Amino acid sequence: xxxxxxxxxxxxxxxxxxxxxxxxxxxxxxxxxxxxxxxxxxxxxxxxxxxxxxxxxxxxxxxxxxxxxxxxxxxxxxxxxxxxxxxxxxxxxxxxxxxxxxxxxxxxxxxxxxxxxxxxxxxxxxxxxxxxxxxxxxxxxxxxxxxxxxxxxxxxxxxxxxxxxxxxxxxxxxxxxxxxxxxxxxxxxxxxxxxxxxxxxxxxxxxxxxxxxxxxxxxxxxxxxxxxxxxxxxxxxxxxxxxxxxxxxxxxxxxxxxxxxxxxxxxxxxxxxxxxxxxxxxxxxxxxxxxxxxxxxxxxxxxxxxxxxxxxxxxxxxxxxxxxxxxxxxxxxxxxxxxxxxxxxxxxxxxxxxxxxxxxxxxxxxxxxxxxxxxxxxxxxxxxxxxxxxxxxxxxxxxxxxxxxxxxxxxxxxxxxxxxxxxxxxxxxxxxxxxxxxx
Ligand code: HEM
Numbered sequence: 001x002x003x004x005x006x007x008x009x010x011x012x013x014x015x016x017x018x019x020x021x022x023x024x025x026x027x028x029x030x031x032x033x034x035x036x037x038x039x040x041x042x043x044x045x046x047x048x049x050x051x052x053x054x055x056x057x058x059x060x061x062x063x064x065x066x067x068x069x070x071x072x073x074x075x076x077x078x079x080x081x082x083x084x085x086x087x088x089x090x091x092x093x094x095x096x097x098x099x100x101x102x103x104x105x106x107x108x109x110x111x112x113x114x115x116x117x118x119x120x121x122x123x124x125x126x127x128x129x130x131x132x133x134x135x136x137x138x139x140x141x142x143x144x145x146x147x148x149x150x151x152x153x154x155x156x157x158x159x160x161x162x163x164x165x166x167x168x169x170x171x172x173x174x175x176x177x178x179x180x181x182x183x184x185x186x187x188x189x190x191x192x193x194x195x196x197x198x199x200x201x202x203x204x205x206x207x208x209x210x211x212x213x214x215x216x217x218x219x220x221x222x223x224x225x226x227x228x229x230x231x232x233x234x235x236x237x238x239x240x241x242x243x244x245x246x247x248x249x250x251x252x253x254x255x256x257x258x259x260x261x262x263x264x265x266x267x268x269x270x271x272x273x274x275x276x277x278x279x280x281x282x283x284x285x286x287x288x289x290x291x292x293x294x295x296x297x298x299x300x301x302x303x304x305x306x307x308x309x310x311x312x313x314x315x316x317x318x319x320x321x322x323x324x325x326x327x328x329x330x331x332x333x334x335x336x337x338x339x340x341x342x343x344x345x346x347x348x349x350x351x352x353x354x355x356x357x358x359x360x361x362x363x364x365x366x367x368x369x370x371x372x373x374x375x376x377x378x379x380x381x382x383x384x385x386x387x388x389x390x391x392x393x394x395x396x397x398x399x400x401x402x403x404x405x406x407x408x409x410x411x412x413x414x415x416x417x418x419x420x421x422x423x424x425x426x427x428x429x430x431x432x433x434x435x436x437x438x439x
Contacts (some may be wrong), residue, residue: 049345
């Protein structure tokens with residue numbers, strides 16, 4: 001017998017709330033219905049922001065779930081890690097985990113710092129720029145070099161165009177209504193999308209073939225090509241291609257948005273002391289610090305963590321579909337329903353994070369929250385594969401930029417965020433004016 005938590009009745013009103021305020025929409029709902037609540041929909045989705053409830057999801061046998069949104073295979077590739085479940089997910093995850101291991105990231109530190117410097121070297125005092133756009137350029141450069149191993153500028157630009165054409169070219173209508181996914185004799189948004197996907201796949205196939213021919217290199221693609229499963233088998237090329245598309249979709253906007261939020265938060269007048277403290281730590285480093293010493297600054301890490309806490313990318317990311325019943329906080333959830341950890345509640349619990357809407361990096365120096373209280377990268381068997389890369393990149397890009405530039409926000413208009421594809425990012429692009437630049 002199922003026994004479900006209470007929750008809002010109207011799916012449309014709840015979605016409207018979410019579209020209006022993707023970061024702040026959950027707290028009022030949890031005040032009304034509790035920390036574990038039910039969203040109407042097909043299937044209905046139970047979300048929980050209670051650490052015990054989150055623990056029940058992340059520590060359950062992984063075979064209890066499969067990904068909820070299988071429908072996106074056409075966009076990110078049916079064999080991409082995000083859409084695989086059970087044995088298939090375990091096999092792919094095992095092959096993909098070593099290249100993304102935290103210790104490996106050190107090999108990429110110099111590259112990330114250099115790419116940041118290249119993209120920011122022409123910034124001049126008085127100039128205004130959208131930090132979100134700048135961070136998107138840097139994070140795409142990082143993926144192209146570190147993940148794909150493409151280092152020559154013209155090739156990077158050509159591949160970047162194809163990737164952005166594909167990821168930006170997904171019409172929300174076509175994404176929401178599978179019945180519109182028809183080519184109509186080669187015209188219309190879906191036909192355009194299919195053509196772009198064909199061109200991108202052709203480029204990626206070339207890249208994979210060249211990687212196989214070239215022998216071992218340092219980039220993540222080469223490590224994936226060299227990986228072997230327990231039976232000594234490599235990942236098939238068409239699956240590697242799906243994983244490459246996924247890594248761009250999962251790793252590009254997410255990291256860029258988070259760094260842009262960090263800049264937005266640090267430059268609020270109320271947070272001037274946090275910015276000064278970070279600046280003092282950065283200027284105490286030698287003139288050209290090695291990336292490791294930058295990444296090890298405790299306050300820089302606290303700033304990044306506080307950003308990920310205060311500005312989560314989705315209120316309840318990566319919902320799972322239950323393949324068998326699950327008991328969670330005394331509720332009996334039936335097979336077939338959806339379940340997700342609600343970051344939008346967990347990251348704003350007053351007893352864990354006093355004054356939760358304040359940006360206060362110090363809280364991460366005073367107390368280390370548990371993985372069920374702080375979950376920017378999700379958790380359990382599906383925890384973000386790129387978490388170590390994202391954290392390292394956030395610290396290096398933010399540290400490198402702030403060491404060389406003084407910036408101020410072009411407008412102090414509050415930004416509560418807006419939905420950008422699947423993520424909640426700054427609505428106004430974090431436009432900033434360059435005040436000073438060091439050589
Ligand atoms: C600040 C940046 C990022 C954030 C906040 C973030 C967050 C997340 C979250 C919440 C999930 C779902 C986890 C779950 O289901 O429990 C996820 C999954 C994933 N992320 Fe990230 N991510 C970031 C950057 C990256 C980067 C840089 C990459 C790789 C280049 C990446 C690759 C992935 C992949 C492959 C998955 C699917 C894992 C699976 O299903 O097994 N992410 N990420």
